Amino acid sequence: MAEKETLIRHNLIINKLRRSPLTWKELDAYLKQESEIQGLKLDFVQRTFQRHINDILEIYAVSIKSDRSTRRYYIEADEGHVDRSMQAFDILNLLRMGDNSSNVVLFERRRPMGTEHLAGIFHAIRNNLLLKFEYQKYYEAEAEQRKLLPLAIKEAKNRWYVVGQDLDRNAMRVFAVDRMCKLDFGKKQPASRFAKNVELYFKNSFGVLLATEDQEVEEIVLSYSSFQGNYIKSMPLHESQELLVDNEEEVRVRLRLYVTRDLIMEILSVGAQVKVLAPQSLADTVKAEHKKAIEL
Template identity: 25%
Template sequence: MAGYKLLRRLEIIIHILDAYPYTSKEDLKHKLERDYELQLTNRTLERDFKALETDFSIGLQYDASKNGYVLDKQDRKRIQSFFKYVELVHLGELFKESLEDFELLREKVVLEDSAKFKGIQHIKPLLLAIKKRKAIAFVYENYTHKTLNSYKIFPLQIREYANRWYVIGVPRGEDHIRTFGLDRMQQLQSKEEVHHHLESYETQLQKFHSVVGLNYNAAEKVERVLLAVTLRQFKYLNSLPLHHSQFLAHKREDGRMELSYHVIPNYELKMQLLKMGPEIEILQPSWLRKEIKTSLQDNLKQYKHEK
């Protein structure tokens, strides 16, 4: 896998091509040198292009009519995953360089408090189990019912959402995948039992691409969700999209922007919409518009009687 310096170059190259489609090799080298003080030969640039394709499955398309390169639109999900990976590498490098001055790091780089979060130690054995298709056993705490239950699952993926880590897996003897929070897992053990047909769950895993967060119901379907958002909120959503399917559908005469999504409208999506309050209006589908309206009205009732 790519080293830190190469990762930084690849990240910059993607950013440039994302901002300036159909950039030629000469223009790309010029921007790298002028804006980032990186001097690359044609041979090095070719190796970087090859690394993007080989290590991260991100393709660059050459358009002869425009004499430039453009990112493959089909690779958008991979590009987003790549940026997340690079972000984690950057943080790791930062912490590594700051080990000799931890107090300075603690004071000047303020991260969200996750001191009480448990479960990070499970990531490595889970990744090994995924790689080897082996089962894992653990005791799982149910916060709602205040119970402890034993599970044996075949892990498929590890996912992060809202600064928490989860493992997606198939419980032994079942046909549907389930999500488990790493912070609720205890006494994790790797088992020798191997599952040879994990590919059959790929269709279920793909549904996570159609939701915000990690909650989906197999009976629900993907729908077009259309929002009218204020210009201020649009700037936030443009820099940090609510979902990877987000795109600008229309600029309205009242100054608001219409954003379109193709998602399964789950609980997490509804909570995100409610958090934006008066900055947005749900236009479609009509049932979701009514549901959010009812939630807002119920919320307002709690403030009916001033103290």
Template identity: 30%
Template sequence: MAKVGFYKRYLYIIDRLTIVPSSFRDLHKHVLAKLKNDDLGNNFDYSSRTFDRDKKDIFDLFGILIQYNRKAKVYSIDQEIVDPSVSRMIEALSIHQVLKEGNKLSTSIYLEKRKVAGTHLINGILYAIQNRFMISFTHMKFWDMEISQRRVKPIAIKESERRWYLIAQDVKDGSVKNFGFDRITDLKMRFRLCQDLFKELKKEKANQFLLLQEEMEHIV
């Protein structure tokens, strides 16, 4: 089975056991039905030995422990102990899988229209934060659509109400502000901050940062 088949199998197992505890027999039927729907289950026998390997892989990859209730003879996943980031990834994969059904489901699913969230910036901004780089970018204000060039010292990334924000000190006036990812374009790395300056910045702006976390008042 191709690698995509392995990951889809993991997804189907996690999705099933998170919703309803299942015996291996029920899980076996569920997984094979899903794989056949994807044209991946032909001539594939999902054995208990394969399931044992899948349990180990799921734990190694996602930190999700599949538990077995000997009394009820069912497997389950405790959703309360699943890492939120893993839950989001699984949710995204599940939605993607459903949407791949295309026209068959077009009259049954109505998606919320959203603008691009700017999540493609996360890796670059995290790299700048971790390696103490200044960054510059083009920014468009939310209310009046005013476009400006910004140079900032990045501090952190925050999510609020399904939007992502860069929390940073604006070089222009020294204040800590929130910049919506969906308002940022042309992101570039600048020079690297020295360690002492970076520590001083983090300490100096700690109170403002906490205030921003709680209230998200200054959204630009």
């Protein structure tokens, strides 16, 4: 319960300070009120607030500062990349405030495997510990022993992945948690040379696959039907997405990405609702995949 309360407490603090700076007295009153509403112990004494500030910075990359002139706490910058984490905690709070016996919140019945490993992986990340495990690739009969210095946890398509430095290969690798087993912790490790640039490895990637060393970022132009284009406008494929044409005939977008299997599968998933205009190599690949599907 204590761990869950800590996570909910972090969520409340971040969301409240995002809206407006608060004095300690105001923040304390807010947490006391939420404690009564949710039936949890969410408030704490002021002398432990710095520890919570440090944890929030480490876990969510959200920096909470204090303005000495006004004695108010505020968030230094609104980091958009924490929004998904906050959404998850908002749902948790919603469910805690009332039972779900009437099924007013409908969850996907498919649930990813391996989520029981997340707490252990998170512990290893926070403490810079070596992570040892067996990894079963779908295309190999035998599991293999791997050693990883985990740096981040990434979600893609309702599956969870751990990103880190593979110590045997001295390179960045991504492992699906549902294919990991027999997790064990090793000794504390020196800081990884990859630690400060984890997000950059995915800057021009769709999904979770890392580009190969010889790959280059390509300019991708996709033409969607006007109907399907509404979805692409409301939830862009990637942060590089740029709207080129938006009319009754089509919604055309341009992206700068590595062409990976994840991207190809995303394009195929909407069938005839999208046409690849560039690059030609990607158009040929999508065409060939559709042809195989027809033959089946």
